[in-house]
Amino acid sequence: MFRILKKSLKTGVVTGRHPAAAPTVEAPTSEAQDKAKPFRSSLAFRAVDTGSCNACEMEMNALANPVYDIERFGIHIAASPRHADALVVTGPVTVNMERALKDVYKQTPDPKIVIALGDCAINCGMFKGSYAVTGPVDRHVPVDVRIPGCPPRPAEILKALSELRERKP
Amino acid sequence: MADAQTAMIQLKEAYGASIAEMTPINGTPRLRVKKDDVPQVAHFLHTHPSLRGALSLLWAVDHRPRESRYELCYLFTLAERKDWLLLCTDQPTDDRLFPSITPHIHAAKWYEREIRDMFGLIPKGHPDLRRLVRHEHWPKGTHPLKKDFPWNRVMGRQQGEHHFRQIEGEGVFEVPVGPIHAGIIEPGHFRFSVAGEPIMQLELHHFWTHRGVEKLFEQQELTAAVPLAERVSGDTTVGHGLAYCQAVESLLHLQVPRRGRYLRSLFLELERLHNHLGDVGAICNDTAYALPHAHCGRMKEQLMQLNDRLSGSRFLRGVNRVGGVAVDLTAVQLAEIVAELDRIEKDFSELESIIASNASLTDRLETTGILTERTAWDHAVVGVVGRASGLDQDLRRDRPFAAYDELQVKVVTYRYGDVRARMRVRMDEIHESMRLVREVRAKIPQGPVAVEPSSRPQAGEWALSAVEGWRGEILYLVMAGENGNIHRCKVRDPSFVNWPAIQWAVLGNIIPDFPLINKSFNLSYAGNDL
Incomplete structure (x- = not known):
């Protein structure tokens, strides 16, 4: 008990101890910002991997660690698409995952936003053209926000999400 | 013998x-x-x-x-x-x-x-001739690695359904899980047959993330395909990159300079460290013990940020190249790595004693998901999972690559094959990796870090290479084609052999323990599906 307490006190607060994100390459469009309006104070997202190499997943998991602590911005990771406001899709859409992606999109209640995370989701990256890849995410479902990078750093994901939900002056 | x-x-x-x-x-x-x-x-x-x-x-x-x-x-x-x-x-x-x-x-x-x-x-004479990589909706006669199959063919779709093995009887029911899971993980389908809580049978239906990696390799030049190898499984960037580079180097008869080999070992150990730390935390988290998860997540993040400072990539992407490494480290950077690891090791040791003294955690982990040595050997299981089941194997010792012929690796084995053994293998390997990094720093020679490839292999020549990644042995077979292109590249991630073994490890366990067992294996879907 005291050991745990000591450890926690010794460690202190680590939240926010990360290098600042590079300026976002692609600013969110005003349509996307309008769509994200209902989710300004709370956003539940569901991650869907449609064929990524799992680096994007690792960075999304990192968002939940104490350093980035995404929940402090009111962003939660939903366990089911039915509870989600946003879908975060990673990876090129493979032949095998195409149907699953469309199903998930249908199951997510409206209003919803779709975020394509990582280069593969945006333009298939290195896997472009392969027989097993059907195309980028926006070929199958409408994409509102694009966060490029291979993979994007957690700080960049955070920045893109906060710009999306920013209140306009 | x-x-x-x-x-x-x-x-x-x-x-x-x-x-x-x-x-x-x-x-x-x-x-x-x-x-x-x-x-x-x-x-x-x-x-x-x-x-x-x-x-x-x-x-x-x-x-x-x-x-x-x-x-x-x-x-x-x-x-x-x-x-x-x-x-x-x-x-x-x-x-x-x-x-x-x-x-x-x-x-x-x-x-x-x-x-x-x-x-x-x-x-x-194969007992199970169902499709594996190609799901049932792939048209008949599509065999992508045949040379007359175009790499960029647009795939049609046919009707078809995967048939799972069924167990019938009173009170037996099936639980389908996936391909999309509750956590942020990759897609895979699990079909449990249960009577009450205990699992009678688990069948995997994977290959959802099949991207045609091996065919894509065949479209590339030998010296240019490292980025693709690094994206076979993102968490094993260095392992796959290194295994690919080594195969090509033995095709081109390149001798990597000693400093380059030492740096390769260093990067491989850094990758092992951040993944093992993450896994220890995640195993604890799957028993709802959030404290170690938070601490491990924080330490893992420190290492990822260190990677970023060293190489410009949190996953150490681009550190390997054919002929050596692309990133040289200064003495100051090496000192920074060791200092950071010293801090983390002290930190982690304190956490280890907290974890070890938690009786309810031990109760959850012990005897859960036992993979016996016999089953592990039968399935030729590799890596952390194999070592936790008593298989004394580690390529760093058995088939030294990079600088491991000059570094003494102590192989960690446990005999019980349960979740706790797999966690303890990881914990011990964390200390061992840190020791290895310190040894690298002490022994690293001066000199060049890479050589330029000059020759071109004959078409039809091939080479095998093996690397002990953090998950286990990664094998690459690279065969040269005409004009310095790749004729065939067979990639074998450790996940491919360890996935079938998980079907045996879960038998008799209850479904709520499955996520825990799965996490203790922590296998890659992308590396398996290719």
Whole structure:
């Protein structure tokens, strides 16, 4: 008990101890910002991997660690698409995952936003053209926000999400 | 005990008539066997008490257009000295059947199904001929690794449904899970058959993230495909990149400078560290013990940020290149790494004692998800999972690569094969990796870090390479084609062999323990599906 307490006190607060994100390459469009309006104070997202190499997943998991602590911005990771406001899709859409992606999109209640995370989701990256890849995410479902990078750093994901939900002056 | 040479002599005595040719290839003895005799010879290699060869890799090559034949190769690792022995057999292009060795050797099961899907060759006598990589909606006759299949073909769709093995009886029901899971993980489908809570059967239905990696390799030049190798499985960026580079280097007869080899070991250990730290935390988190998860997540993040400072990538992408490494470290940076690791090790040791003193955690982990040594050996399980089940194997010691011939690696093994053993292997390996990094810093020589590739290999030459990534052995086979292109690249992530084993480890456990068992294996879907 005291050991745990000591450890926690010794460690202190680590939240926010990360290098600042590079300026976002692609600013969110005003349509996307309008769509994200209902989710300004709370956003539940569901991650869907449609064929990524799992680096994007690792960075999304990192968002939940104490350093980035995404929940402090009111962003939660939903366990089911039915509870989600946003879908975060990673990876090129493979032949095998195409149907699953469309199903998930249908199951997510409206209003919803779709975020394509990582280069593969945006333009298939290195896997472009392969027989097993059907195309980028926006070929199958409408994409509102694009966060490029291979993979994007957690700080960049955070920045893109906060710009999306920013209140306009 | 048996090394590869005595094994060859024994085989010659027993099966002299069926062995056509014996030649070493890059130091690996190779036997050319008549097609129909492969199962017997493989059975002998696998079961003979002085050989006990485990099937490490099984691959097929389509030699067209240069030669009109397929070739099947079986790579065995002999038990005692971990020597490699290769069986090869030719397959004429007009004959689709080849004899299956799965009835004798469990480990061949997925490989042969994979060959069937990718090449259209049918393993005769295989107990399970359902599709593996190609889901049922792929049109008939699509075998992507055949040379007459265009790499960028647009796939059609047909009707089809995967048939799972069914258990019937009163109170038996099926629980489907996936492909999209509750956590942020990759897609895969699990089908449980349960009576009440205990799992009677688990069947995997994977390959959702199949991106055609092996075919994409064939479109690339030998020296240019490192970025693709790094994206086979993102969490094993260095492991896959290194394994690919080593294969190409032995094709091009390149000698990587010593400093380059030391840096490769260093980067590989850094990758092992951040993944193992994450896994220890995640295993605790799956028992709802959030405190170690938070601490491990924080330490892992420190390491990822360190990676970023060293190489400009949190996953150490781009550190490996053909001929050496692309990133040299200064003495200041090496000192920074060691200082950071010293801090983390102290931090982690404190956490370890907190974890060890938690009785309810130990209760959850002990005897959960036991993979017996016998089952592990039968399936030729590798890496952390194998070492937790008592298989004393680690390529860093058994088949030294990078700078491991000059570094002493202490291999961690546990015998129980449960979740706790797998967690403890990781914890001990964290300390061992930190020690290795310190040893690298003490021993690293000055000099160049890379050499430029100059020659071009002959078409048809090939090389194997093996790297002990953080998950286990990564094997690459690279065969050169015309004009410095790749003719064939077989990638084997440790996940591919460890996934089938999980079906045995969960038997008798309750479904709520499955996520925990799965996490303790922590296998890659992307590396498995390719």
